Amino acid sequence: MHSLSRLNLFCCLRFVVVLGWIFVAQGLETKRSLGQTRIDQLEHKYADNQGVKIHYVKAGTGPLVVFVHGFPDYWYSWRHQLQHLQDESTLVAIDTRGYNLSDKPEAEELYDMSYLVSDVLAVIKNEGRSKATLVGHDWGGAICWSTAAAHPEIVENLVIVNLPHLACLARELQGENSAQHKASQYARSFQNKDSHKFLNAEILASIVPTQTPEDRELYKEAFGRSSMYGLMSYYRRNYPKEPYQIPQIPKIQMPVLQFHGLADKALLAPALNNTWEHLSKDWTLVTLPSTDHWAHVQQAERVTQTMRWWLKMQRESSGK
Numbered sequence: 001m002h003s004l005s006r007l008n009l010f011c012c013l014r015f016v017v018v019l020g021w022i023f024v025a026q027g028l029e030t031k032r033s034l035g036q037t038r039i040d041q042l043e044h045k046y047a048d049n050q051g052v053k054i055h056y057v058k059a060g061t062g063p064l065v066v067f068v069h070g071f072p073d074y075w076y077s078w079r080h081q082l083q084h085l086q087d088e089s090t091l092v093a094i095d096t097r098g099y100n101l102s103d104k105p106e107a108e109e110l111y112d113m114s115y116l117v118s119d120v121l122a123v124i125k126n127e128g129r130s131k132a133t134l135v136g137h138d139w140g141g142a143i144c145w146s147t148a149a150a151h152p153e154i155v156e157n158l159v160i161v162n163l164p165h166l167a168c169l170a171r172e173l174q175g176e177n178s179a180q181h182k183a184s185q186y187a188r189s190f191q192n193k194d195s196h197k198f199l200n201a202e203i204l205a206s207i208v209p210t211q212t213p214e215d216r217e218l219y220k221e222a223f224g225r226s227s228m229y230g231l232m233s234y235y236r237r238n239y240p241k242e243p244y245q246i247p248q249i250p251k252i253q254m255p256v257l258q259f260h261g262l263a264d265k266a267l268l269a270p271a272l273n274n275t276w277e278h279l280s281k282d283w284t285l286v287t288l289p290s291t292d293h294w295a296h297v298q299q300a301e302r303v304t305q306t307m308r309w310w311l312k313m314q315r316e317s318s319g320k
Contacts, residue, residue: 068141099227134158165249179268209294259303
């Protein structure tokens with residue numbers, strides 16, 4: 001992979017920012033965000049993973065559900081789900097390493113997927129649980145797919161938002177003329193060793209589909225506490241690189257609920273094809289034609305209520 005010029009990298013970052021504003025403009029529900037009073041009622045906790053502290057918030061009672069955000073984001077991404085699902089589940093939403101209040105290791109290799117997976121396991125252990133449902137968006141989806149594949153004895157159910165199965169994504173990246181290959185130029189730019197120097201809290205906050213001025217300020221504050229180097233390390237260490245090889249991943253052994261906004265411009269819908277080849281249990285796919293990358297925010301009520309009945313169905317069928 002050749003090094004990109006600063007001009008090309010800057011243009012790619014501008015493209016990502018423009019996409020962010022498109023995400024804001026399209027498909028957002030008008031419901032009010034989780035208010036400050038509601039935020040203050042959440043319990044803030046930390047799990048220790050070999051010296052790296054992972055921050056998370058907690059609400060509700062019942063079976064454990066762990067929410068894992070993507071890029072760029074933090075636990076607040078799940079504000080709607082935290083508000084409306086806590087009557088039937090114990091909900092925890094984490095700041096993945098490098099973000100907001102979690103620790104920010106300086107070594108790039110400490111952002112390998114194995115560490116990201118172990119952070120999720122550390123949170124589950126910290127809650128005194130042996131099993132959990134995982135919910136992930138974007139990079140959080142990649143972390144949840146990976147955790148479910150490696151630790152089926154721990155993951156009861158899997159919910160994915162806008163992140164195709166990793167083998168299917170790699171398949172779509174093959175071929176320089178493929179649509180997904182072209183759509184992933186931003187990721188190849190992020191893999192550049194200096195990409196973090198072109199990012200700041202203001203740029204990242206402009207990408208996220210916020211719904212109120214208060215949301216935007218919260219994101220700016222959270223990204224101001226985050227490590228730009230750490231965020232780019234996710235891409236350098238874990239995003240597929242040329243020549244693209246399809247990874248050998250164990251079949252997913254638990255039920256899967258998957259949401260995908262079909263207007264996502266970064267993770268294209270054809271990567272959903274043949275997902276069933278990588279699953280051993282039932283797969284429920286919900287496609288949202290007018291929705292972009294942040295389906296759980298842009299279609300918050302639909303995603304949340306679908307999660308509610310789906311989790312209830314899975315728990316009833318398993319006798320829990």
